[in-house]
Amino acid sequence: MTPTSASPQLGTPAPTGQDGKWTPRLVTVLIALALPTQLLAAAGILSANATASVAQSFQTSQVAWFSLTVVLVSTLLTPFVIKWGDRYGRKPVMLAMLVLGVAGDIIAATAGSFPVLLLGRAIAGCYGPFAAMAFPAVRDIFPRNLVKSASGILGSSMGLVALAAPFLAGWLVDNWGYRGVMWFLAAMTALSFTLIAFIVPRTPRHDRRPGFDWLGGLTLGGGLTAVVFALGQGPSWGWLSGKTLAWFAGGLIALVLFVFVERRSAHPILDLKVLTRRPVALVLITGGLAQSIAFTLPVIGIMLALFPGIPGVSGGLGWTGQHNAVIGVSWNLVMFVTGLFASRLLRKTDARLVWWTGLLLMGSGYGLMGFFHGNEIELVLTACLANFGAGFVLAGSPALVVGVVSKDEQGIGSGMLNMLMNLCGAVVTAIAFAVLTEHGTVFHGTLFYRDTGFAWAFWIGAILTAATLVLSLFIPRQRGEPDAFHPRHETDEEQK
Structure with a gap:
C-alpha cells in the first residue's frame, strides 16, 4: 500500500507510465521539475553577471x-530539508x-544598502537546496527504467539554461543593473511555485517515525x-588569523560532535551508514567536487x-553583458548538446565511462584556459573544451x-550530494576569490582583479578536476551496469 503524502491537495497522483515509456504527462512533469532546478543554475549565471554591478553600486x-x-544558508538548511x-x-x-x-x-531587489542586499540573499538561500528534493x-514519480535518463536530462539541462541566461543577464544588467536580475529571479521563482503546485504529483513519505533530530x-x-x-x-581576515582559525575549529568540532550525536540518536537526520559503503562515499565526494567546479569556474x-x-x-576584458552572451553561445551550446548526448549514452553505457570522459575534458579545458583567455577566439576554444x-x-x-543507493536512500543520497556540492562550491569559490584578491587592486573603494589572478583561478580548477578524476577511478562497477571497457547489451529479461 502506498503511503499517503502530507503534500497539499494540488496536482494529481503520480503518472505511472505503465509501459515504461515517455508520455506527454511525464514530459510535462519533468519540465515542471526542471525549471526551478535549472533556475538555480540560471541564478548563478545571472548573479555572476551582476557581481561587477553590485561591487561598483555599493x-x-x-x-x-x-x-x-x-x-x-543553503549549506545550513540542507540536512533539515533532506529530513x-x-x-512530509x-x-x-x-x-x-x-x-x-x-x-x-x-x-534584494529593493535593498538600499549592501547589508540589506545580503539579508535578501540569505533568505533567498533557503531555495538553495531545491535540487536535493528535485x-x-x-x-518517486518516474518508472524505474526512465529514472536515470530523466535524472540525466534534469542535470544536463543546465546547458539550455546557460544558452539563454547570458543574453538575459546582459540585457538586464546593461539596462537595470543588478536590480533587474533580482526582479527577474523573483518572477521566475513565483512561476516555478505555480508549476510545482499544479503539475507535479503528490510524492510519498519515506519516513513515518515520530521525533526529529x-x-x-x-x-x-x-x-x-x-x-x-x-x-x-579568510581572504580578508587572513588565513592564519585568530578569527579564521577559531571559526574553522568551531566548525570541525561541531562536525565531530555530529558523528557522536547521530550514533546515539533514535531518529538520525542523516543515515551515516550510507557513507560507510565505498561506492556511495566515492560517488558523493567526487560528484560534489566535480559539479562545484563545473558551476564555479564559469562564474570566474x-x-x-x-x-x-x-x-x-x-x-578584465571589459565586455558588455550582451557581448559576453553572444560570445558565450558557442560553449553553452556545446554543454547543452553534450548533456543530451550523455543522457542517451547513460541508458546502455557504464555511467563511470561517461563520468571519466567528462572529467578529463573539463580539466583539460580549464588548464588551457589559464594560459589562453585574452580574447574571444581563445576563450571560445578553451571554454568549449571545458x-x-x-x-x-x-x-x-x-x-x-x-546506481549506488536504494530507492529509500535516494533522498539521503541526493541531499548529501547537494550538501557536498555546496561545501565544495564554497571551498572552490573561496580559493578562487582568495587568489583573485591576492592579485587584486583596490581602486576608488572597489576591488579589481589582475590577469594573473584569473589565470591561477582556472589552473586551480584544472588541478582539482584532475584530483577528482584520479579519485573517481576507484568507483566500482555498479550492479547491473555493463563494464566500462566491455559494454554489453541488456537481455530482454534484464530490461524487464
Whole structure:
C-alpha cells in the first residue's frame, strides 16, 4: 500500500507510465521539475553577471559575499530539508523553499544598502537546496527504467539554461543593473511555485517515525556553515588569523560532535551508514567536487569578461553583458548538446565511462584556459573544451548516485550530494576569490582583479578536476551496469 503524502491537495497522483515509456504527462512533469532546478543554475549565471554591478553600486571590497551568502544558508538548511522531504514528502518542502526564494529576491531587489542586499540573499538561500528534493522526486514519480535518463536530462539541462541566461543577464544588467536580475529571479521563482503546485504529483513519505533530530541537524548544518564562513572571510581576515582559525575549529568540532550525536540518536537526520559503503562515499565526494567546479569556474569566466580592463589595476576584458552572451553561445551550446548526448549514452553505457570522459575534458579545458583567455577566439576554444566535459559531468553525476543507493536512500543520497556540492562550491569559490584578491587592486573603494589572478583561478580548477578524476577511478562497477571497457547489451529479461 502506498503511503499517503502530507503534500497539499494540488496536482494529481503520480503518472505511472505503465509501459515504461515517455508520455506527454511525464514530459510535462519533468519540465515542471526542471525549471526551478535549472533556475538555480540560471541564478548563478545571472548573479555572476551582476557581481561587477553590485561591487561598483555599493563600492564594496566584500562583493564575494553576494554569492557566498546564498551558499552559507543553503549549506545550513540542507540536512533539515533532506529530513523534511522524507518526513512530509518532497512536494510541500519544494513549495516552501520557493516561497522563501521569492521573498528573498524581492528584498534584494529593493535593498538600499549592501547589508540589506545580503539579508535578501540569505533568505533567498533557503531555495538553495531545491535540487536535493528535485532528483529524489524523479525517483518517486518516474518508472524505474526512465529514472536515470530523466535524472540525466534534469542535470544536463543546465546547458539550455546557460544558452539563454547570458543574453538575459546582459540585457538586464546593461539596462537595470543588478536590480533587474533580482526582479527577474523573483518572477521566475513565483512561476516555478505555480508549476510545482499544479503539475507535479503528490510524492510519498519515506519516513513515518515520530521525533526529529534537531540536535543532529544543528551540529551538522552549523558545523558546515562555520567552515564555509571561515573560508569566505579568510581572504580578508587572513588565513592564519585568530578569527579564521577559531571559526574553522568551531566548525570541525561541531562536525565531530555530529558523528557522536547521530550514533546515539533514535531518529538520525542523516543515515551515516550510507557513507560507510565505498561506492556511495566515492560517488558523493567526487560528484560534489566535480559539479562545484563545473558551476564555479564559469562564474570566474564571466567576471573576467565583464570587469573592466585597466592597465595595472584590472585584468578584465571589459565586455558588455550582451557581448559576453553572444560570445558565450558557442560553449553553452556545446554543454547543452553534450548533456543530451550523455543522457542517451547513460541508458546502455557504464555511467563511470561517461563520468571519466567528462572529467578529463573539463580539466583539460580549464588548464588551457589559464594560459589562453585574452580574447574571444581563445576563450571560445578553451571554454568549449571545458564545457564539452562539463556536459558529461552534470549528466553523469545524478546517474551515478541513482546506481549506488536504494530507492529509500535516494533522498539521503541526493541531499548529501547537494550538501557536498555546496561545501565544495564554497571551498572552490573561496580559493578562487582568495587568489583573485591576492592579485587584486583596490581602486576608488572597489576591488579589481589582475590577469594573473584569473589565470591561477582556472589552473586551480584544472588541478582539482584532475584530483577528482584520479579519485573517481576507484568507483566500482555498479550492479547491473555493463563494464566500462566491455559494454554489453541488456537481455530482454534484464530490461524487464
